[in-house]
Amino acid sequence: xxxxxxxxxxxxxxxxxxxxxxxxxxxxxxxxxxxxxxxxxxxxxxxxxxxxxxxxxxxxxxxxxxxxxxxxxxxxxxxxxxxxxxxxxxxxxxxxxxxxxxxxxxxxxxxxxxxxxxxxxxxxxxxxxxxxxxxxxxxxxxxxxxxxxxxxxxxxxxxxxxxxxxxxxxx
Numbered sequence: 001x002x003x004x005x006x007x008x009x010x011x012x013x014x015x016x017x018x019x020x021x022x023x024x025x026x027x028x029x030x031x032x033x034x035x036x037x038x039x040x041x042x043x044x045x046x047x048x049x050x051x052x053x054x055x056x057x058x059x060x061x062x063x064x065x066x067x068x069x070x071x072x073x074x075x076x077x078x079x080x081x082x083x084x085x086x087x088x089x090x091x092x093x094x095x096x097x098x099x100x101x102x103x104x105x106x107x108x109x110x111x112x113x114x115x116x117x118x119x120x121x122x123x124x125x126x127x128x129x130x131x132x133x134x135x136x137x138x139x140x141x142x143x144x145x146x147x148x149x150x151x152x153x154x155x156x157x158x159x160x161x162x163x164x165x166x167x168x169x170x171x
Contacts, residue, residue: 003170008043009073009153031059079167091134096157112148
């Protein structure tokens with residue numbers, strides 16, 4: 001069995017996108033995932049499975065849609081891929097709470113950063129299936145909008161590091 005991280009889109013601790021983590025864990029267990037563990041209330045799940053990635057993604061999304069009554073996007077990364085995202089952070093010298101990765105299902109287009117709007121002091125770089133962003137004045141203050149990132153979900157580097165650690169421990 002391989003270990004994975006599932007990142008849910010638009011799930012957070014407040015507002016209309018809330019999903020109790022106990023409920024999320026139960027959904028994942030019901031889809032046949034093993035050793036399911038959630039991490040902070042923002043839609044992060046670490047688990048093991050022998051199923052193909054596409055099967056896992058489809059099963060989680062179908063179950064979430066049935067339970068929540070609306071589609072909830074899920075992006076998956078293997079333990080090795082999550083470690084590579086962390087290692088590939090081009091802003092490694094910056095505080096991890098001021099940097100984040102936007103996780104995408106597909107590689108971002110080469111011109112993905114050209115459409116960015118609201119940019120003040122943010123720095124952006126393309127990754128394999130991520131867009132890395134550094135916000136020197138803080139993520140909460142940023143007005144940055146990246147159209148190519150709309151289908152993705154973002155996590156700060158503290159969260160990426162913890163998820164990489166948890167997924168690696170399953171191996």
